[in-house]
Amino acid sequence: MPRPTEDELIARYFAPLAGAGGLSLRDDAALLTPSPGHDLVLTTDAVVAGVHYFPDDPASSIACKALGVNLSDLAAKGAEPRGFLLTLALSDEWDEPWLAEFCTGLSEAAALASCPLLGGDTVRAAGATLVGITALGEVPAGTMVRRGAAKAGDRLLVSGTIGDAALGLKLRQKPAASWGGTLSFPARTALVDRYLHPQARLALAPALRAHARAAMDVSDGLVGDLAKMMRAADLSAEVEIEAVPLSEAARAALAAGARLDTALTGGDDYEILCAADPAQVPALREAALKAGVPLTEIGTVTEGGAPPVFRAADGTARSFRSGSFSHF
Amino acid sequence: MPRPTEDELIARYFAPLAGAGGLSLRDDAALLTPSPGHDLVLTTDAVVAGVHYFPDDPASSIACKALGVNLSDLAAKGAEPRGFLLTLALSDEWDEPWLAEFCTGLSEAAALASCPLLGGDTVRAAGATLVGITALGEVPAGTMVRRGAAKAGDRLLVSGTIGDAALGLKLRQKPAASWGGTLSFPARTALVDRYLHPQARLALAPALRAHARAAMDVSDGLVGDLAKMMRAADLSAEVEIEAVPLSEAARAALAAGARLDTALTGGDDYEILCAADPAQVPALREAALKAGVPLTEIGTVTEGGAPPVFRAADGTARSFRSGSFSHF
Structure with missing residues (x-):
């Protein structure tokens, strides 16, 4: 044929x-008013x-x-x-x-x-x-939320849950290997679905315009993208690892042996990372909730241009081997 | 490294x-006001x-x-x-x-x-x-020149010269073959340059907005693109082949044995084909001239949805084996 x-x-x-x-x-071109x-x-x-x-x-x-x-x-x-x-x-x-x-x-x-x-x-x-x-x-006019506009003292928030897509990618690569084999079918499906079908957080846009100081989407991993956002502002950040929102499926994967590093540094989350004046956080979270998008505080923007610090529950700083996922 | x-x-x-x-x-995105x-x-x-x-x-x-x-x-x-x-x-x-x-x-x-x-x-x-x-x-607002807006009786005009790029492509493919070998160096260079470096006719834009009824760019060959433009208007056209503007280099190539069909059906001209009310043609040509772009009348839009007719100097209609160049 x-x-x-x-x-x-x-x-x-x-x-x-x-x-x-x-x-x-x-026609040769499209027309947009x-x-x-x-x-x-x-x-x-x-x-x-x-x-x-x-x-x-x-x-x-x-x-x-x-x-x-x-x-x-x-x-x-x-x-x-x-x-x-x-x-x-x-x-x-x-x-x-x-x-x-x-x-x-x-x-x-x-x-x-x-x-x-x-x-x-x-x-x-x-x-x-x-x-x-x-x-x-x-x-x-004038309301685009910039990547580099955070200020020291701003709270850092992230939408939805982090790491599902990176864990889903691991399952997509080797469905039967190691921890993947012990996960429930719904958990596996949820993780792979996050990898295959990113859902842009468009519902959050008005809340970000109204209440956030800076934002970017988390496409290359939380660790790497937060570092990018802080570099753009010439600032640093402190993040409490325990506060980073994980889905039930991701928690099950971690319990089964998946690495937390995969969740924190892997790409394809397509969640929103934003910085907001602490005084704006309640309004921001309420607007996000009304839009149906959970928003979680994970840390604070700090002075200095050092890479962001991720603190474990015991207060020790964690470093990551692979800061950011790159397809290039 | x-x-x-x-x-x-x-x-x-x-x-x-x-x-x-x-x-x-x-930033994640660009901003345009x-x-x-x-x-x-x-x-x-x-x-x-x-x-x-x-x-x-x-x-x-x-x-x-x-x-x-x-x-x-x-x-x-x-x-x-x-x-x-x-x-x-x-x-x-x-x-x-x-x-x-x-x-x-x-x-x-x-x-x-x-x-x-x-x-x-x-x-x-x-x-x-x-x-x-x-x-x-x-x-x-409201002035974009459409592809399908020609009317029967409109004159057809084309900018610059037609076929140089298609002839240049032939030279680029087989520099030493057949007619190419007998062309002067400046003629060869001119044709290959037209193939390699399309120059968009941006200077013509205001004249088209002011005086043309319909337009499209000639990217897949004059024969095929004219047919496309007429199909979009559910009309036909008559073109005098003798009137189609050819460069000195293209004339030399044709004299040396290159085929006229190559010039008329080959792609990559990036000239403008337009249709204008006959009453607008003098103003259109004058505006084009002021913009430094020659515009040549090559035919007329006619009733009916048949493929455009290309007439030789003796009045006989020519048909073309390959109507339009397709990269796909």
Whole structure:
């Protein structure tokens, strides 16, 4: 069966995903009318088969991840999504069922985030499949939450739970190995699901804009990303390891022998790390709770540019071999 | 020598290219304040080594092409560039001299177009290098020039000259073969340069907004792209082949044995094809001339949805085996 042309692909699979500004993907460009009095927030992230995901991951999961990692950046900046552009570089092995499932996953993830497809480009990859997304969001003018704006004395908070995705990745790599074998099915599923299907914390955006001083998303591990956030402010931090929120499934994995370091330094959490004036913390937590996103205090921003200190329950400082996960 | 980390790459090579909205590429996202009363025009196009360019093309040329193909879409829509985001997926063979030359080329092309880098992502390609760019432009609200808005009776015009890049590609593929061998050095250089270094017709944008009814850029060949433009309007067209503007170098190539079909159906021109009310043609041409871009009338939009007819000097209709160039 001959493969469809790019125009046929667009009409069949991508045009149904297009928002109004996408002009049915039948023009050279998309059109977006910015909301008056707002700034645009722009981010771009690509995922590559065999680098950022397993080539045999479900196509819908790959789509969910590709969009999710971009939406997570928007959420961390306090932005509401307006739309996205897609670059899909397909390896020679693609077939239409794969593409159909990819588009179903993309459509669902986009609808959930009210973030329509605006445009795209489909090319031959000459190697592994790559999914590149540029996402556009908006904030009321001047309210984008910066990464480097923390101040000494600010409290540090993190959304949801940390480490699930990194533990899920370990299970995805070696399902039967060591501690994985003793975990319950629901716990295993929960961890792998966090790895496969990052859920951007978009609901938290208004609370961050209103009450946080600085924020970023935790994509490369809490330890590394906190260090990045503090470097950007030329500050340091103290974190109580006991306070870092862990899911029930993650606790079960640790009890079964998984390493805490995996949870604290592994990537793909896509939670939000933020710094807030202590006086703003109650309001921030209440707004987050109303938005359905738990937010946990894990430490304090401190003076000096030294790497953040992670303290165990007995007060001793822990160091980590691998500070930050890098796909590069 | 150990390769630099992604953060080091950003600081060393990409941060110097960043515009104000890029926040020195040290935040999760870029920030852009839209001009009041304007619409955003968004486009994304990727080029892949071995598919859209030769892996041994100069790195600065690859950068110039990757940005140029996107700027060309903005120009065709009548938009002024505001900035771009870059996805660079590097094959395992990259080295720092390559990247340094790539960034020099990108920096020059971006400066020429007043289109700063706003953000990006650098990843491992697991295959051929891919350069993906999302470009953002602006038009006064409601003035984006559409692809499908032509009307029967409109005159068709094209900027610059057609076919140089396609002939240049032939020379790039087989420098010594057939007609190429008899061409003068300046003619060869001119054709190959058009292939390697597309120059987006951004200077034409205001004239298009003011006087054109429809426009698109000629990226996949005049024959195929005109057919696309007419399909989008459910119309047809008549083109006088003799009227299609050819450069001196292209004429020399044709005289030496190159095929006219190559010039008319080959890709990579990045000229602008537009349709204008006959009453607007003098003003359009004058505005284009003032902008330094020659614009040539090549035919007329006609009723009916049949493929456009290309007429030779003797009035007979020509058909083309390959209507449109496709990289996919």
